[in-house]
Amino acid sequence: DAGVIQSPRHEVTEMGQEVTLRCKPISGHDYLFWYRQTMMRGLELLIYFNNNVPIDDSGMPEDRFSAKMPNASFSTLKIQPSEPRDSAVYFCASSSRDSNEKLFFGSGTQLSVL
Amino acid sequence: AQSVTQPDIHITVSEGASLELRCNYSYGATPYLFWYVQSPGQGLQLLLKYFSGDTLVQGIKGFEAEFKRSQSSFNLRKPSVHWSDAAEYFCAVAPYTGGFKTIFGAGTRLFVKA
Numbered sequence: 001d002a003g004v005i006q007s008p009r010h011e012v013t014e015m016g017q018e019v020t021l022r023c024k025p026i027s028g029h030d031y032l033f034w035y036r037q038t039m040m041r042g043l044e045l046l047i048y049f050n051n052n053v054p055i056d057d058s059g060m061p062e063d064r065f066s067a068k069m070p071n072a073s074f075s076t077l078k079i080q081p082s083e084p085r086d087s088a089v090y091f092c093a094s095s096s097r098d099s100n101e102k103l104f105f106g107s108g109t110q111l112s113v114l
Numbered sequence: 115a116q117s118v119t120q121p122d123i124h125i126t127v128s129e130g131a132s133l134e135l136r137c138n139y140s141y142g143a144t145p146y147l148f149w150y151v152q153s154p155g156q157g158l159q160l161l162l163k164y165f166s167g168d169t170l171v172q173g174i175k176g177f178e179a180e181f182k183r184s185q186s187s188f189n190l191r192k193p194s195v196h197w198s199d200a201a202e203y204f205c206a207v208a209p210y211t212g213g214f215k216t217i218f219g220a221g222t223r224l225f226v227k228a
Contacts, residue, residue, distance in 0.1 A: 033214070
């Protein structure tokens, strides 16, 4: 299996632009998570899905952030408009009930908003 | 509130020396407990996990961790550190009742000197 695939690996954009991060979970996994990692706040859970349905989005910082999972093999995290304080590494992870809460992480997207 | 505390921001050990990374958690009941490792530019990889039973759990790469309920601790250990162990280590908890809402500690950066 290829593991969790995230794209792009790096994104540099200007303040006010729309940013879309993409994730392909491991085939057969029915849970998908979006985390944000910064030096100041560490790893924060933004939102997670089960069977393509958002279960908990309490970690989404504000309305500028939105996430979708149109099917079992694809999810997006969108920031519109982006701000410099959104600069961080965004990780996608997937899991299944059989894995006993073990998370499988992608390599992350390094986002820089100038 | 649920929380995970890793009191050491960074630790430096000599190659071949023993290692112990500390982790304390605050939770309503005994949760699932994890240690993950993150190499530079990579996502997190699971080292080991504890759910129930034997309080000393073995993981990959020669790591082990001991759950101590009375101290709400789950410290990670390795008897002899290798230079390739230099990375960031995260302790994490997830609810025993399921739900997958994994909370991570702030991480401990391990430096290994020759």
